Amino acid sequence: MKLGRSIALFAGLSALASIVRPQVVLEKNEWVHETVTGERDCGKADWQFALSAQTSGPLKSESPLTHTCRAVTLPWLPAAQIVQVTGVRQTDVFVSLTFVRATEESPIRRITALGGLVEKRERENDAANKTVLNDLLRIAAYNPAKGQMLDIAILYLFMVGHPPDGSAKPLENALKESNDMLGRVTKEDGWTEVTVHRRRSLYGHPSKNWRLRFRTDDRGVELVSVVPE
Numbered sequence: 001m002k003l004g005r006s007i008a009l010f011a012g013l014s015a016l017a018s019i020v021r022p023q024v025v026l027e028k029n030e031w032v033h034e035t036v037t038g039e040r041d042c043g044k045a046d047w048q049f050a051l052s053a054q055t056s057g058p059l060k061s062e063s064p065l066t067h068t069c070r071a072v073t074l075p076w077l078p079a080a081q082i083v084q085v086t087g088v089r090q091t092d093v094f095v096s097l098t099f100v101r102a103t104e105e106s107p108i109r110r111i112t113a114l115g116g117l118v119e120k121r122e123r124e125n126d127a128a129n130k131t132v133l134n135d136l137l138r139i140a141a142y143n144p145a146k147g148q149m150l151d152i153a154i155l156y157l158f159m160v161g162h163p164p165d166g167s168a169k170p171l172e173n174a175l176k177e178s179n180d181m182l183g184r185v186t187k188e189d190g191w192t193e194v195t196v197h198r199r200r201s202l203y204g205h206p207s208k209n210w211r212l213r214f215r216t217d218d219r220g221v222e223l224v225s226v227v228p229e
Contacts, residue, residue, distance in 0.1 A: 034164040037151045042069035042083060050083045053099045053108050063089065065097055070163075072155065077140040079103050082159070096161040100132050102139045109135075113161025124160050124210065124226040132159065137221050144221060146192065149185045153194040153212045156223060162199035162210065192216045195229065 054064040065087030072082040084098040096113040183196040192214045209229035215222045
């Protein structure tokens with residue numbers, strides 16, 4: 001990830017030139033990698049939030065994870081806190097903990113992903129995990145356009161331990177491969193189906209492609225099911 005400038009890529013139905021964020025003039029030999037929209041390095045407050053959630057209260061863990069820390073700032077719900085920490089416990093048990101708080105008054109929710117010698121299966125379609133995302137959407141009263149649904153799906157997969165393929169590649173190659181690199185969105189009769197491609201699977205699932213089904217109507221957006229392809 002240190003090979004070049006970190007540029008977030010997103011899929012849409014617009015021209016390929018519009019899939020690179022931020023909107024700056026780039027050279028074809030620049031290196032880019034896909035990230036979650038709003039993803040960033042953890043700051044001091046993010047570390048404190050994650051450590052506090054791991055060492056006190058109902059989400060207290062056996063030992064804090066401090067190997068990596070990533071945070072996400074949602075443009076459609078700036079007050080939300082989303083912080084993911086990773087580490088190793090015991091022998092060859094990879095752990096990802098994502099802590100989510102929608103507002104300052106909201107409870108902290110935790111999503112756990114395990115890989116290696118111990119796996120936590122079916123977490124992608126777990127009702128409690130889907131509720132974490134749905135609560136964010138409900139509190140924000142967010143009604144994303146079709147072109148924004150891929151961002152929502154990528155965010156959810158990140159939270160359950162399937163981040164984007166973070167390998168850096170030349171911008172020219174990334175643009176050519178954009179359809180395979182990201183995914184597709186289809187919408188019909190109050191439902192939106194999002195297929196997301198090329199997730200990393202460190203935490204216990206061989207699939208690299210996921211299909212997320214959302215109910216999208218006048219009441220808002222709700223994640224209903226998540227299955228591997």
